[in-house]
Amino acid sequence: MKRVAFEVTYPSEALHPLHRRLTRTTVASRMELLAWGPTDDVTTLSWFDAGPETVRELLAAVETASATDLVEADDGTYAFVRQTDYEFDDDLMAVVSASRAVFLPPVTFRGDGTATFEAVGEHGALSEFYGALGELTEVRIERVHDFRRGASPPTLTDRRREAVSAAAAVGYYDVPRTGTVADVAAELDCATSTAGELLRRAESTLVAEFVSRRGRGAATPRGPDRGSEDVRN
Known part of the structure; x- marks a missing residue:
């Protein structure tokens, strides 16, 4: 199996509402989606390189959020958000749902409109996912490694x-x-x-x-x- 790091540049109409707001602010430049669930109605955990007040303003873009808890720590702010819909582009979610791969945290959203994430799967499945994603957005493969069982080594923010x-x-x-x-x-x-x-x-x-x-x-x-x-x- 392979572990592949992707970088994507979404067209403006396909940006997640929170990511779109992130591209329009100068007081935050990155959000890391650290934990999420298999269904829309879940509590997600994210980290922002900004203070709580800025994060509250950014999270206002998530219309389906029903509860938010912020924790200031680790050079930024953690956000626990209870939401009933991920609010990602429907076509993008269809590609993700149909893929025969799993996706590893974090998913990093940047102020320049790009996002990075890692996927694990067999060579053919990852190639199919890469092709399907490339029909929706600009996508680049950053690196490919063999997947190894066990905890992944830490990486720097x-x-x-x-x-x-x-x-x-x-x-x-x-x-x-x-x-x-x-x-x-x-x-x-x-x-x-x-x-x-x-x-x-x-x-x-x-x-x-x-x-x-x-x-x-x-x-x-x-x-x-x-x-x-x-x-x-």
Whole structure:
């Protein structure tokens, strides 16, 4: 079986109402759909890179939401939303429902109108899904790996990836160290305490991923494209 990461760019008329509102704001840039159910009438869990007030404004676009609970944490806001309809485009949901694949969290919606997600299935099923989705929207395959049973290694959020990149750029990881957390904060335009927290969480994630891969017998962490293959043909 294969595990495939897709990036899609929806036409404006096919955007989810919340995603459409996300593209029109400058105070939030990303939503991650972390948990959902097999039916429409469920409580979903999402994370936003924004504060609670902004998230409340964004969630107002979900007309079928009957209850909302927000928790400010982890450099953003978590949202538990009870809803009676996912409100996705009907044609898109038909393609998803007909696919012979399963979809892994998170589904990430970005302010530039793109969305990314991962699917697992046999080669033929994923190829069929890719073709059907491509008839509705612009879709790109980011990477393909063999699927392995067990917990997936953690991945960095965009903000934590930015923090690590900034730290490398200012010399924070040089030996001897030539940059400081304050330098990272300046690059990210955030408080020093926020930059420090982002780096600590990112470093914890990367170490956990390294240990996880070593535990599965890998000598070193494998790059994202090594061993990948296309499912389009």
